[in-house]
Amino acid sequence: MMSQEEAPLSLAKAPTRRLNMIEAINDALDIMMERDPDVVIFGEDVGYFGGVFRATAGLQKKHGKNRVFDTPINECGIIGAAVGMAAYGLRPVPEIQFADYIYPGYDQLVSEAARLRYRSAGEFIAPITVRSPFGGGIFGGQTHSQSPEALFTHVAGLKTVIPSTPHDAKGLLIAAIEDNDPVIFFEPKRIYNGPFNGYYDKPVEPWARHEGSAVPEGYYSIPLGKARTVQEGEALTVLAYGTMIHVAEAVCREKGVDAEIIDLRTLVPIDIEAVEKSVQKTGKCLIVHEATRTCGFGAELSALVQERCFYHLEAPIERVTGFDTPYPHSLEWAYFPGPVRIGEAIDRLLKA
Amino acid sequence: MAKRPASAGTIGGNLPPLSLHVPEPHFRPGDPVDYSWLEIPAAGAAARPDEACSPAETQDLCFGLVRVLDEDHRAVGPWDPALDPETLRRMLRAMALTRAFDDRMYRGQRQGKTSFYMKCTGEEATSVAAAFALADDDMVFPSYRQQGILIARGYPIVEMINQIYSNRADKLKGRQLPIMYSSRAHSFFTISGNLATQYPQAAGWAMASAIKGDTRIAASWVGEGSSSEGDFHAALTFAAVYNAPVIYNLVNNQWAISSFSGFAGAERTTFAARAVGYGVAGLRVDGNDPLAVYAAVRWAANRARSGGGPTLIEHFTYRAEGHSTSDDPGQYRSAQEREEWPLGDPVNRLKQHLIALGEWSEERHAAMDLELAEEVKAATKEAEKNGILGHGLHHPFHTMFEDVFEDLPWHLQEQADQAIRERRIKWPSWKEYE
Numbered sequence: 001m002m003s004q005e006e007a008p009l010s011l012a013k014a015p016t017r018r019l020n021m022i023e024a025i026n027d028a029l030d031i032m033m034e035r036d037p038d039v040v041i042f043g044e045d046v047g048y049f050g051g052v053f054r055a056t057a058g059l060q061k062k063h064g065k066n067r068v069f070d071t072p073i074n075e076c077g078i079i080g081a082a083v084g085m086a087a088y089g090l091r092p093v094p095e096i097q098f099a100d101y102i103y104p105g106y107d108q109l110v111s112e113a114a115r116l117r118y119r120s121a122g123e124f125i126a127p128i129t130v131r132s133p134f135g136g137g138i139f140g141g142q143t144h145s146q147s148p149e150a151l152f153t154h155v156a157g158l159k160t161v162i163p164s165t166p167h168d169a170k171g172l173l174i175a176a177i178e179d180n181d182p183v184i185f186f187e188p189k190r191i192y193n194g195p196f197n198g199y200y201d202k203p204v205e206p207w208a209r210h211e212g213s214a215v216p217e218g219y220y221s222i223p224l225g226k227a228r229t230v231q232e233g234e235a236l237t238v239l240a241y242g243t244m245i246h247v248a249e250a251v252c253r254e255k256g257v258d259a260e261i262i263d264l265r266t267l268v269p270i271d272i273e274a275v276e277k278s279v280q281k282t283g284k285c286l287i288v289h290e291a292t293r294t295c296g297f298g299a300e301l302s303a304l305v306q307e308r309c310f311y312h313l314e315a316p317i318e319r320v321t322g323f324d325t326p327y328p329h330s331l332e333w334a335y336f337p338g339p340v341r342i343g344e345a346i347d348r349l350l351k352a
Numbered sequence: 353m354a355k356r357p358a359s360a361g362t363i364g365g366n367l368p369p370l371s372l373h374v375p376e377p378h379f380r381p382g383d384p385v386d387y388s389w390l391e392i393p394a395a396g397a398a399a400r401p402d403e404a405c406s407p408a409e410t411q412d413l414c415f416g417l418v419r420v421l422d423e424d425h426r427a428v429g430p431w432d433p434a435l436d437p438e439t440l441r442r443m444l445r446a447m448a449l450t451r452a453f454d455d456r457m458y459r460g461q462r463q464g465k466t467s468f469y470m471k472c473t474g475e476e477a478t479s480v481a482a483a484f485a486l487a488d489d490d491m492v493f494p495s496y497r498q499q500g501i502l503i504a505r506g507y508p509i510v511e512m513i514n515q516i517y518s519n520r521a522d523k524l525k526g527r528q529l530p531i532m533y534s535s536r537a538h539s540f541f542t543i544s545g546n547l548a549t550q551y552p553q554a555a556g557w558a559m560a561s562a563i564k565g566d567t568r569i570a571a572s573w574v575g576e577g578s579s580s581e582g583d584f585h586a587a588l589t590f591a592a593v594y595n596a597p598v599i600y601n602l603v604n605n606q607w608a609i610s611s612f613s614g615f616a617g618a619e620r621t622t623f624a625a626r627a628v629g630y631g632v633a634g635l636r637v638d639g640n641d642p643l644a645v646y647a648a649v650r651w652a653a654n655r656a657r658s659g660g661g662p663t664l665i666e667h668f669t670y671r672a673e674g675h676s677t678s679d680d681p682g683q684y685r686s687a688q689e690r691e692e693w694p695l696g697d698p699v700n701r702l703k704q705h706l707i708a709l710g711e712w713s714e715e716r717h718a719a720m721d722l723e724l725a726e727e728v729k730a731a732t733k734e735a736e737k738n739g740i741l742g743h744g745l746h747h748p749f750h751t752m753f754e755d756v757f758e759d760l761p762w763h764l765q766e767q768a769d770q771a772i773r774e775r776r777i778k779w780p781s782w783k784e785y786e
Contacts, residue, residue, distance in 0.1 A: 040563065066563050072593055077552050077586030084493070084556025084570070087541060090563070092556075104582065111546040112553070118755045120534040120542035121525045125758075157756050180758045225761065269761035 577608020
């Protein structure tokens with residue numbers, strides 16, 4: 001649940017609905033289109049059809065073709081057009097159908113959107129939110145499974161946001177759209193329909209049974225740059241985001257480990273206070289992400305923890321990640337940093 | 353072994369081996385230059401279709417050359433925009449000021465006052481005359497060689513020099529390479545050093561204008577060299593799909609640093625001909641003929657503003673100088689190319705036209721040139737009061753960390769503190785000035 005300090009008073013009493021993550025994202029988009037006439041949504045198949053994952057379902061019918069429309073299959077054009085629309089004064093929310101497809105638009109993000117404010121000394125800004133499903137676990141093969149967040153966290157001028165629950169997805173997406181800087185909003189598609197916990201041989205619980213699916217009605221936002229403490233604990237700190245929150249949570253529950261799990265929610269700018277506070281308390285740090293290992297965001301996290309919490313550490317920092325291979329189709333679960341890999345790392349930490 | 357049912361087998365046989373075609377320009381350093389291979393239609397010969405015509409009706413114009421000024425300096429044919437002499441003189445003045453500015457800034461770079469400069473000599477018409485054909489609040493997305501637009505729109509040249517010097521008065525706070533201007537007040541988008549990125553952005557701006565029911569249009573510029581970028585295709589596709597009110601100027605100045613236009617496809621067809629494939633209007637104009645440039649851009653602007661969609665305009669011109677202060681064209685092309693260029697010089701052609709009209713004279717022109725040189729010199733002196741590159745008069749130190757984001761996040765604050773600390777270690781008496 002949302003912590004009290006970030007909840008507007010009215011929200012605490014707002015009625016909630018049980019939504020899955022797609023519905024929560026759709027709700028956020030709908031609300032922002034309602035509130036701000038400058039919000040426009042476009043991307044491959046997002047218009048009449050409502051998106052391949054249905055995130056924009058019904059929006060074109062409700063808000064008109066002028067504001068919700070399909071695009072050519074050209075990510076350079078999608079992001080490039082978004083930059084031009086932002087220069088005009090719109091607040092574009094383009095969708096890149098899969099994060100794996102974002103690379104043709106990378107130059108427009110890295111060299112243009114991320115730099116507009118700086119290079120024009122504030123004359124032009126890029127309040128663009130690029131939504132894109134990312135991550136594996138859906139048998140998407142190597143071109144529908146990647147987690148390229150580190151390619152964006154490395155870029156000055158971009159914010160990177162990754163939600164792990166429907167509640168957070170809605171509030172973070174609204175905050176991202178309202179933000180006056182470009183935001184990469186990666187949606188962990190493995191948990192669109194339920195909090196997948198890494199036990200791929202067991203059925204996935206639906207969102208309805210998870211407290212994170214209680215989504216307040218109407219407008220609310222969750223500030224970017226603020227982490228969420230998923231559970232408090234003393235034995236070790238888990239730093240994670242997206243799908244891996246649920247995997248880590250399940251492993252700790254199964255092993256009976258009193259872990260403190262921090263959902264970073266925003267990778268840049270990161271909530272360093274939350275990280276420091278937790279690691280200094282527990283003295284042990286486990287970093288989990290699905291992306292490839294070398295130069296992954298975990299490397300940055302590990303460096304930050306080492307620099308800022310070294311004298312509190314009682315064990316080497318553990319990093320659990322995907323392997324440095326493309327995401328394989330048939331061996332998907334051998335690649336995925338699942339319960340076994342996480343469990344081993346926890347054992348090493350606890351033994352130290 | 354099973355027989356492959358649908359295979360034709362291997363065909364190699366006695367065919368000669370394939371060879372790679374690597375384009376080679378007509379002339380290299382020292383070569384005598386002969387442009388007789390270049391087809392140059394007579395001024396006034398090109399038809400002028402209605403601005404509301406179908407894109408297909410512009411097809412012939414994509415392979416021809418719209419020209420207005422003839423050998424006797426008269427404006428002829430259906431594309432003659434029939435501008436009044438006062439407008440022509442203002443256009444001439446803006447072009448001449450652009451040239452005077454370029455000359456002074458080039459020398460400034462050679463004198464060590466800044467790191468880099470790019471002239472547009474010989475191409476002044478493609479920006480100045482185009483700017484005259486647009487409304488002042490039409491949004492332009494230029495490449496790095498359209499300083500003429502800013503000058504035509506009355507941007508103070510002292511501000512341009514402040515930017516070039518990256519001094520403490522530079523509105524871009526010394527962050528951009530010289531000549532990468534930005535001026536929202538002049539509807540002039542911030543210039544990028546990454547080539548052709550502005551092209552799809554112009555489509556997006558034009559789409560936004562249409563979404564909002566505005567009447568303003570967008571215009572963008574790209575060189576023939578960077579028209580090879582994928583951004584070009586993205587832009588033309590988006591513009592065509594959404595019938596966006598945008599003008600795509602493609603300045604074919606024959607050279608991309610040391611690579612001639614053949615490396616962008618010029619050996620195969622014209623650049624304007626790409627319009628045919630996208631199903632948008634296309635025009636190919638004599639880029640050294642200010643009246644032809646004005647007429648073509650005006651045609652495209654009227655078309656876009658009335659819902660007729662995008663136009664691709666190839667401006668056929670010649671880059672009279674090097675790419676920038678960082679290259680010596682004598683190393684890769686014949687010096688005679690410029691002297692022999694058959695379409696002349698845009699400033700001289702407009703000047704001769706005004707003289708032919710009885711509205712100008714050699715004496716008035718010489719006087720104007722002197723006056724402009726003085727104007728630029730005075731602006732240079734004014735700008736130098738605020739410093740030149742590398743001489744200490746730059747923006748306050750902490751501005752380096754501003755505008756990365758709207759608000760300064762903790763990690764940039766820490767890095768800003770470190771930068772200040774480093775400064776104090778190196779120069780203990782240093783104080784940040786405001």
